[in-house]
Amino acid sequence: MKIVYTDNNATxxxxxxxxxxxxxxxxxxxxxxxxxxxxxxxxxxKVKEARQRVADFINADPDEIVFTSCGxxxxxxxxxxxxxAFPEKKHIITSNVEHPAINNLYQHLKKxxxxxxxxxxxxxxxxxxxxxxxxxxxxxxxxxxxxxANNETGVxxxxxxxxKKTREKGILFHTDAVQAAGKIPIDVKKAGVxxxxxxxxxxxxxxxxxxLYVKKGFKFSPLLIxxxxxxxxxxxxxxxxxxxxxxKACELAKENLPIMNTEVxxxxxxxxxxxxxxxxxxxxxxxxxxxxxxxxYIGFDAVEGESILLLLDRxxxxxxxxxxxxxGSLDPSHVLMAMKVPFKSAHxxxxxxxxxxxxxxEMDIIITTxxxxxxxxxxxxxxxxxxxxx
Amino acid sequence: MxxxxxxxxxxxxxxxxxxxxxxxxxxxxxxxxxxxDALRLYLKVNKNxxxxxxxxxxxxxxxxxxxxxxxxxxxxxxxxxxxxxITNDDISDYLGGLPKEKMHCSVMGQSALKKAIAxxxxxxxxxxxxxxxxxxxxxxxxxxxDAVKANGxxxxxxxxxxxxxxxxxxxxxxxxxxxxxxxKAKG
Numbered sequence: 001m002k003i004v005y006t007d008n009n010a011t012x013x014x015x016x017x018x019x020x021x022x023x024x025x026x027x028x029x030x031x032x033x034x035x036x037x038x039x040x041x042x043x044x045x046k047v048k049e050a051r052q053r054v055a056d057f058i059n060a061d062p063d064e065i066v067f068t069s070c071g072x073x074x075x076x077x078x079x080x081x082x083x084x085a086f087p088e089k090k091h092i093i094t095s096n097v098e099h100p101a102i103n104n105l106y107q108h109l110k111k112x113x114x115x116x117x118x119x120x121x122x123x124x125x126x127x128x129x130x131x132x133x134x135x136x137x138x139x140x141x142x143x144x145x146x147x148x149a150n151n152e153t154g155v156x157x158x159x160x161x162x163x164k165k166t167r168e169k170g171i172l173f174h175t176d177a178v179q180a181a182g183k184i185p186i187d188v189k190k191a192g193v194x195x196x197x198x199x200x201x202x203x204x205x206x207x208x209x210x211x212l213y214v215k216k217g218f219k220f221s222p223l224l225i226x227x228x229x230x231x232x233x234x235x236x237x238x239x240x241x242x243x244x245x246x247x248k249a250c251e252l253a254k255e256n257l258p259i260m261n262t263e264v265x266x267x268x269x270x271x272x273x274x275x276x277x278x279x280x281x282x283x284x285x286x287x288x289x290x291x292x293x294x295x296x297y298i299g300f301d302a303v304e305g306e307s308i309l310l311l312l313d314r315x316x317x318x319x320x321x322x323x324x325x326x327x328g329s330l331d332p333s334h335v336l337m338a339m340k341v342p343f344k345s346a347h348x349x350x351x352x353x354x355x356x357x358x359x360x361x362e363m364d365i366i367i368t369t370x371x372x373x374x375x376x377x378x379x380x381x382x383x384x385x386x387x388x389x390x
Numbered sequence: 391m392x393x394x395x396x397x398x399x400x401x402x403x404x405x406x407x408x409x410x411x412x413x414x415x416x417x418x419x420x421x422x423x424x425x426x427d428a429l430r431l432y433l434k435v436n437k438n439x440x441x442x443x444x445x446x447x448x449x450x451x452x453x454x455x456x457x458x459x460x461x462x463x464x465x466x467x468x469x470x471x472x473x474x475x476i477t478n479d480d481i482s483d484y485l486g487g488l489p490k491e492k493m494h495c496s497v498m499g500q501s502a503l504k505k506a507i508a509x510x511x512x513x514x515x516x517x518x519x520x521x522x523x524x525x526x527x528x529x530x531x532x533x534x535x536d537a538v539k540a541n542g543x544x545x546x547x548x549x550x551x552x553x554x555x556x557x558x559x560x561x562x563x564x565x566x567x568x569x570x571x572x573x574k575a576k577g
Contacts, residue, residue, distance in 0.1 A: 304426060306392075306451035310402065332426065343424045347449075380408050380455065382430040382447040383423055 001316040004362045008202075009151050009179060009295060009353035010320055014245070015204040021248040022206075025241045033238055034229065043240050050247025054211055057250035058196065059187040066212045066220075066233045067243050071178040071199030072101040074212035075145070077223040077234070078174040078195040079105055081214075082143035083115075084221040085172070089142035091116045095128055095157070097335045102145055102176060116140075125287035126155035126339050134165055143172040148180035148196075152322055152335040152351055153286030154295025156184070163192035172218075178202055182253035183260050183292045188213055200242060204355075205249035209242035259356050265293035267363055268354055272296050274367040279374050280387060285322075285341055285349055294354040297322070299345030300374050302383040308350055311373040317366055320351040344389060394452060395486035401456035406463050411445040418506030420498050425527055425554065427454040427495065431461070431502040435510050439470040446502075453485075453492040460484045461499040470507050476500065477540075478552075493552045497537075523565050526558025531569050538573045546570065 005013065031040030033047045048062070055062040068074045079092070079102075094106050096119040109115040118136040121129050128146070137144065144166050149156050159175050166173040174195040177186055182203035188196055193215070200209035214220045214233065226235020276282055281301035300308070305321030312319060322333030332346040341349070352366065378384040394402075411432035421428030427450030434443040444462040448455050460481050465473045478496035482488045488496055520532030537543060537552050546566045550557040556566050 302423075302449060304450050304454075307402070307455065310452050314403075343426075347423075347426045380405065380447060381449040382419070382428055383449055 004315075004317045004358075004365055006352040006354055006358065006362070006366065007318045007320050008355040009154070009351065011201045011207065012204045012355055013357060014201075014206050015249060015252055017252060018205055018245045018248045022241045022245040025244055033240055034227075046244050047238060047240055050243045053247035054198075054250045057186070057254050058181075058198070058213060059189050060213050061216065063231070064188075064213055064216055066214055066230045067238060067246075068210040068212055068234055069208055069239070070210040071099075071176065071197050071202075072210075073223070074197035074199070074210045075099075075101040075174075075176055076105060077212050078197065078214075079109075079143060079145060080223045081195075081218075081220045082172045082174070083109075085219055086142040089140050090114070091118070091138060091140040092142055093118045093120065093133065093136055093144040095120045095122060095146055096338045097122050097126065097150055097152075098145075098147055099151055099176060099178070102147070103334070106145075120146075122155075122338055124339055124341075125290075126150060126153045126285070126335070127287055127290060128157050130158070130162070133162065137165065137169050137171055141169075141171050143174060145174040145176065148175045148177040148186075149183065149292050150286070150335060151179045152333055153297045153339075154179070154292035154353075155286040156180070156290045156292065159193065160191050166194075167192060179292065182257070183294055185257060188215070194218055200246040200249060203246075203249050203253045205246040206242050209239055209246050211246070256356050261293050264354050264356055264358070267358055267360060268294055268296050268352075270360065271352060271354075271363045271366060272298070274363065275370060278367060278371050281345075281384075281389060282374075283345055285336060285339065285345075296352045296354075297349060298352070299341065299349040301344045301348065301389050302381045303348040303374060303377040305348055305350060307377050308348065308370075308373060311376070312350075312366075312369060315365075315369045317369060320353070322346065322349040322351065344383070392453070392489050392492070394456075394489070397460075397484070397486040398453055398456040398488065401459040401485065402452040405446075405455055405459040407443075407445040407459065407466075409445055409447065411443060414443075414445070416506045416510035418502040418504065418509055420501040420505060421450070423449065427451065427498060429454065429458050429498050429502045431458070431499075431506045433465075433506050433510065435470065439510075441465050441468050441470065441473060450495065450498075451492070453488050453495040454498065456485055457481050457488070457495040457499045458502075461503060465503065470510065473503060474507055476503060479541075490548075490551045493541075494554045497552055523569065524553075524555035524558070524562045526562075527554040529553050529555035534566060534569045535573055538570060543570070 031043045033044035051062045051065050054065050106117050110117045120133045146157050148159050172194045175193050176197045178199040181198050196213040198211040201207040222233050224235045285297040309321050322336050336346045414432035416433040418431040430447045432445045436442050446458040448458040478500040481496040481499045518530050520530035523531050556563045
């Protein structure tokens, strides 16, 4: 069965070019990049090249790039460093739609370390309440951490605008750009952020590699204390193979960025229009404009997400759901709840997230498959009769 | 992905007895749109109180659909007295077991059946006895005590898996813990 992969916000295919770049370093080129000998140093040079490629991708200096094991580690390292840098400040700010990497970390800090936490709310479209954000900033605030793009809805936060405020007030600003990277342009100098997290496997590099950008001048304390690697900012022998792969992936992502905003956006809009037209009682979650070009989060009234996903899965279509039943908790996603999306469509919300590997033909397959799937489930649903909610 | 048995998959993909039942003379409804799952059970009962036919309409995940389908198959041909003895474990066993996080789907089946039987017999189920513990899913302390005793539940997580109680906002988790402790204390 042909797989139609539209779950790229969950993870992406490792690009063939990335695999090719990494292969020699799985095999004969196994040296330690820190070694004095030429054998290790040839790996060291390749890691240096990768660091330069990552830096170019986000317009940073290579010295500002710290390789980590994943986006979650980058987020943890950023917050940890901020709290160490400002031990006297006991207030931290984020939003109420963050990825668990930040959300649960903030909850943990609140519960175990007594930090005062502000979870800034979003409106029905998933847009941040900027007034409340700015009002909650104070001399006691150690750090503001906000995602650049939401993983579920794809809704964007105005990072550049927020960074201006944090700079004015002298507060550190970290952004989790894991979902934004490769989909919209990222320029750390223009954005003016202090720290920024990236994850390799969201941009066609392997899983298990992440990046924390740390702006020059910030006195960064490491989360993983150990050797001198990463200039003392992250102990542990470098994951050389994945770093090299990530370097290549960043180079490709930079090249492919225009395609994201044209072709991929076109496919997403085609899918969106097709589904909205052909399936009554469907609605898009999140702001239509301030949104990643690859993400469509669409809710179907009176049906439940897990059922939809399983029926799509039988046809080889991979997508995600904000449904309670797919997560282990019983409420729909915290993002949809924060946006006050009505229950009638929240439980039946499906996320399609595309990449440049997707085709128009695949969008047609999704549309023609999903129409009867929703119909079948609605025929079974006590809340749907004669073409509408009851 | 959930580890569903072949029976669950089969009953989800090819549910038996779906849709409104013409000539039904008993209906039992449980769950709600807000909860994320809901079941409406239709029964056609003859004058000897035998279930001649049953059907369902369900909004929910695969195990909710499969539990509903299984329930209708189990009870067809039973008398109401026989059906009244059906428990959520019978539904789960019929399907070769459910993931523990999904046990509440079988509990939903049992609850709808109880309500349908009461509906046929003209018994009104008044407001539930006991005190509401979980506001999100409308679960009382007595229901929790019953479920704990009947199924040997040990943790708040078990209670959530069976009754959904505590699975919403989570504010009642401490209270569920207290109820659990009180059952343990009484042995």
